[in-house]
Amino acid sequence: MIERRHTRQVAVGSVKIGGGAPIAVQSMTNTDTRDSAATLAQITRLAEAGCEIVRVAIPHADALPGFGEICSASPLPVVADIHFDHRLAIEATRLGAAKLRINPGNIGSIDRVDAVIEAAGEAGIPVRIGVNAGSLAAEYEDRDWPLAEKLFASAVSFCEHIAGRGFEDLVVSAKASSVNATVDSYRLLANALPYPLHIGVTEAGTSLSGTVKSSVGLGILLAEGIGDTLRVSLTADPAEEVTVGWEILAALDIRRRSPELVSCPTCGRCEVDMVPIAQEVERRLRTMRTPVKVAVMGCAVNGPGEARDADVGIASGKGVGLLFRHGQVIRKVPEAEIVEALMAEVEALDRELSQGAK
């Protein structure tokens, strides 16, 4: 079991961050915020994928009416993301934002930061101080320090200033596109600050490299007990960010949203066509919400061991599969019936568990 760092807790609408709350999965819309219908449709898709908090950019004043409509109708708490113009952040607190995200490095003067914090305090919502390597304040950017220390120092100086004025409903992030710099900056923050941390690797790249960089970076931090909410950044459909976020939490057995699938990589020993079988099983498991463990294995080497260890498993060989449930062989099924036979057992178990939970 991973021991989590103790932090203060904040509430983002109905979702708690820090202080022992489950690690919340976030994403960000990439629709035009002025188009509230398209943005709400994307938020609904994100919620279906498992997103728990959604961030929406307010780039200009003409996005404010749309932002208000989004907050009123969104099924998820909405975080207003603001850069450059602090007045947009103040307006967002009046339009239903459940949290603000500002980057003090580009909001202008400290007076403007103070004005934003005051508005958040009046609205009773938390603020994320989101420092980013791509937009450090010049006073830090120009120092001859390692990037992680610049990110850390910038975040801490703003948090201390804000806490000094009596506002502590803070969440903190300090992201870089370098995994090593990101990990180092969060380790420093975790040691120094009592606030929950929003973790992520910024501008991580396209689906594949972004998934790997986020998994490596967030995996290292989460395994050290660091991180209270996460966002995976991908140059891709934001629903993929949510799926990857959940996969990272599942990989470390921190939180699961769907059953666990163990499947073998196949090799020259495999005598059934495993890849489509595993893919079809994975697709069907995605809609289930019980913590069942399923194994789809291709041969006699590790197959029986893993299939026996799972709640439901199949160990294949020469065109047939041995079906296991809770470690016992139930029956032998021909290759063409493996998916249906396995899923019938999984679905039966899923129904039992769902009813047990009621």
Add this chain to the structure above:
Amino acid sequence: MIERRHTRQVAVGSVKIGGGAPIAVQSMTNTDTRDSAATLAQITRLAEAGCEIVRVAIPHADALPGFGEICSASPLPVVADIHFDHRLAIEATRLGAAKLRINPGNIGSIDRVDAVIEAAGEAGIPVRIGVNAGSLAAEYEDRDWPLAEKLFASAVSFCEHIAGRGFEDLVVSAKASSVNATVDSYRLLANALPYPLHIGVTEAGTSLSGTVKSSVGLGILLAEGIGDTLRVSLTADPAEEVTVGWEILAALDIRRRSPELVSCPTCGRCEVDMVPIAQEVERRLRTMRTPVKVAVMGCAVNGPGEARDADVGIASGKGVGLLFRHGQVIRKVPEAEIVEALMAEVEALDRELSQGAK
């Protein structure tokens, strides 16, 4: 910089493992080993994807002739993967295997393990002791210990026995499908044994979940300096395993095979169609072998910072992109020309670097 654990070194054909050698990327064929032509075609594809050592299963004696043909013609050193029948391992040493992989848990008696080790010693090739949660020897499987300790104890007992007989050209692995158990078992091994470690999460699952589990597990280990060669296990095309393996090494700045691409996740602030631009740039970068850093950014928040920090970068806004090279703005280009303009600069830099390297 990550400080790597010091280990003994072994040679797998021309590729060194451990003792400060670069972390080698492996995969395993999933063709029928009897079909040497199909297997060699897959090995060629794997080599093109960046695979450095390839493992081939010998499930039965009828795969031995094919295995010999594969060893003779393979562009990569070939590891023979044997379970159950130790005579196949002995034969493989005579057919050109550059390394053996056995799992003592399923090779039968310790005398048989000794016979395999003796044959490897005569052939002058190393042996991987590859323990796996799905096939632990019964004496460990039945103990009431955490899985990681069972894997560790099993691996150590075989290594000590083999070293006691004077053979130390060993590589060790102890994989589970649980990331936490895998990480714990390798941490124990890294503390206890002087041999290089082959790291991997076994039966990690399909493309997405397997990529995430492998990235989290191997990322944690590599960041701690643990791991001398790696294999990503995916229920997918083995070439994907190689690509993901390289992405994990690149994520931690340990090794790179292609240029680095930093690209933003896009949001409501983005005024150009970023996803296809980033994907096309990524596709074209994949064939390059120089360590160029490229940034493809969608807006004015982090765009100029990241684009300036890269060797070549583009920061977009309202249908145009600002093209940077080594921190300097070169020119403004219309959206439709972003990919070509960016790639022309990257290719020029790639040519300069390639020539400089000669």
